[in-house]
Amino acid sequence: DGGITQSPKYLFRKEGQNVTLSCEQNLNHDAMYWYRQDPGQGLRLIYYSQIVNDFQKGDIAEGYSVSREKKESFPLTVTSAQKNPTAFYLCASSMFGGSTDTQYFGPGTRLTVL
Amino acid sequence: SQQGEEDPQALSIQEGENATMNCSYKTSINNLQWYRQNSGRGLVHLILIRSNEREKHSGRLRVTLDTSKKSSSLLITASRAADTASYFCATGANSKLTFGKGITLSVRP
Numbered sequence: 001d002g003g004i005t006q007s008p009k010y011l012f013r014k015e016g017q018n019v020t021l022s023c024e025q026n027l028n029h030d031a032m033y034w035y036r037q038d039p040g041q042g043l044r045l046i047y048y049s050q051i052v053n054d055f056q057k058g059d060i061a062e063g064y065s066v067s068r069e070k071k072e073s074f075p076l077t078v079t080s081a082q083k084n085p086t087a088f089y090l091c092a093s094s095m096f097g098g099s100t101d102t103q104y105f106g107p108g109t110r111l112t113v114l
Numbered sequence: 115s116q117q118g119e120e121d122p123q124a125l126s127i128q129e130g131e132n133a134t135m136n137c138s139y140k141t142s143i144n145n146l147q148w149y150r151q152n153s154g155r156g157l158v159h160l161i162l163i164r165s166n167e168r169e170k171h172s173g174r175l176r177v178t179l180d181t182s183k184k185s186s187s188l189l190i191t192a193s194r195a196a197d198t199a200s201y202f203c204a205t206g207a208n209s210k211l212t213f214g215k216g217i218t219l220s221v222r223p
Contacts, residue, residue, distance in 0.1 A: 004156075035213075042202060042215035043157075050209070058210075090156055099144050099206030100164070105156030 006106035023091035031097030032074035050097035118203040118214030137203030
């Protein structure tokens, strides 16, 4: 059953805590992405990675960190420096990372800061 | 920065009618893609049109691209209640996709 998975589906965090969102794919895709979605704002790119051990900042990287130690995995850490972390987080992957690639999305993680 | 802007923001139609959604963008692109999102779920790719193409079809979907006007339209023919979702255009350039804010389509049975 190929695809992209995210866990957990719902996550609650206290202010001042770091939290890590998981993203795994078994599509053998080179590129992976993290987006944030707020109501009425569409998707905004946080970080992306086109190859293992390399990643680039997107439009809203402040307060977030990522790693890409394995091709299949691209975890996102929301740090305490992120001032307004409550949002829906979407992970995606694509075959090569070019702008003509189709991106395949996971089901998302909804993060709520209490 | 969000490049694509969809229009209208929300659309409500009767089952069987056609739905037309528009997307405008500001800078040069390699391609434009349309995605669909059911409430609370991830996005699903619908169709891609390259900058040198003017029209493309996929089942009940028809997409057009006018690079001189920097605009695209997505037509869903013979809509069904199951087409109810949010639709996003995404412009491709510089190894990234930039998504618009989306259009909420409601199809009444």
